[in-house]
Amino acid sequence: EAGVTQSPTHLIKTRGQQATLRCSPISGHTSVYWYQQALGLGLQFLLWYDEGEERNRGNFPPRFSGRQFPNYSSELNVNALELEDSALYLCASSFPRVRGYEQYFGPGTRLTVT
Amino acid sequence: RKEVEQDPGPFNVPEGATVAFNCTYSNSASQSFFWYRQDCRKEPKLLMSVYSSGNEDGRFTAQLNRASQYISLLIRDSKLSDSATYLCVVNPGRGSTLGRLYFGRGTQLTVWP
Numbered sequence: 001e002a003g004v005t006q007s008p009t010h011l012i013k014t015r016g017q018q019a020t021l022r023c024s025p026i027s028g029h030t031s032v033y034w035y036q037q038a039l040g041l042g043l044q045f046l047l048w049y050d051e052g053e054e055r056n057r058g059n060f061p062p063r064f065s066g067r068q069f070p071n072y073s074s075e076l077n078v079n080a081l082e083l084e085d086s087a088l089y090l091c092a093s094s095f096p097r098v099r100g101y102e103q104y105f106g107p108g109t110r111l112t113v114t
Numbered sequence: 115r116k117e118v119e120q121d122p123g124p125f126n127v128p129e130g131a132t133v134a135f136n137c138t139y140s141n142s143a144s145q146s147f148f149w150y151r152q153d154c155r156k157e158p159k160l161l162m163s164v165y166s167s168g169n170e171d172g173r174f175t176a177q178l179n180r181a182s183q184y185i186s187l188l189i190r191d192s193k194l195s196d197s198a199t200y201l202c203v204v205n206p207g208r209g210s211t212l213g214r215l216y217f218g219r220g221t222q223l224t225v226w227p
Contacts, residue, residue, distance in 0.1 A: 031213070033213070033214070033215075041219075042201075042217045042218065042219045042220065043158070043201075043215075043217040045214040045215065045216075048213040048214060050213070055212070055213055056211075056212055056213045056214055058214065088155075090157055090158070101146065101205045101207070101213055101215065102146075102148065102160060102163060103160070103215060104160060105157040105158050105159070106157060107156070107157050108157050
């Protein structure tokens with residue numbers, strides 16, 4: 001069974017530009033979560049999508065946004081990029097409300113902002 | 115106060131050793147608990163869920179103490195391949211925290227030959 005996939009693997013942008021990151025969940029999972037892991041820091045929750053709707057949002061500015069498509073894949077958009085947005089962005093998927101929101105992670109997209 | 119606190123280590127142990135990691139969580143109403151492992155520059159992988167009665171998976175044993183808000187992971191007969199960062203993870207599971215996982219900063223383990 002295929003795991004969570006993310007693209008691109010690496011992304012290099014300059015300050016002020018926009019970045020789009022993509023995620024495909026494990027087949028059958030309807031929930032997608034986004035996390036940010038900055039260098040030397042722990043994982044920080046960004047967004048949760050389930051059945052096409054945003055269900056929860058972490059403490060990030062509105063320039064971090066996303067959506068979930070009918071096939072449950074998801075996109076994270078980061079507008080007006082800042083240097084401190086450089087991080088590993090991880091997507092996870094799960095069956096919602098099953099086994100305590102047990103989540104499975106993709107390999108991540110490493111975003112570098114110069 | 116952080117949601118999840120862990121001793122960052124590092125723990126350096128020889129092959130075959132037994133090693134224990136601990137973490138504490140701040141939200142007494144938390145619903146579910148996990149241990150993940152993360153290898154350098156890779157994604158976290160679910161190691162095991164932690165149940166109230168304690169649970170074991172091969173060489174790994176997890177315990178939960180709700181009264182003390184404390185979670186532990188015991189690794190017996192350590193292998194070189196156990197070298198990784200171990201993340202204590204909590205899901206408060208209510209209201210504004212629904213669906214989100216809170217991660218500890220991780221405990222680094224190195225197993226040497």
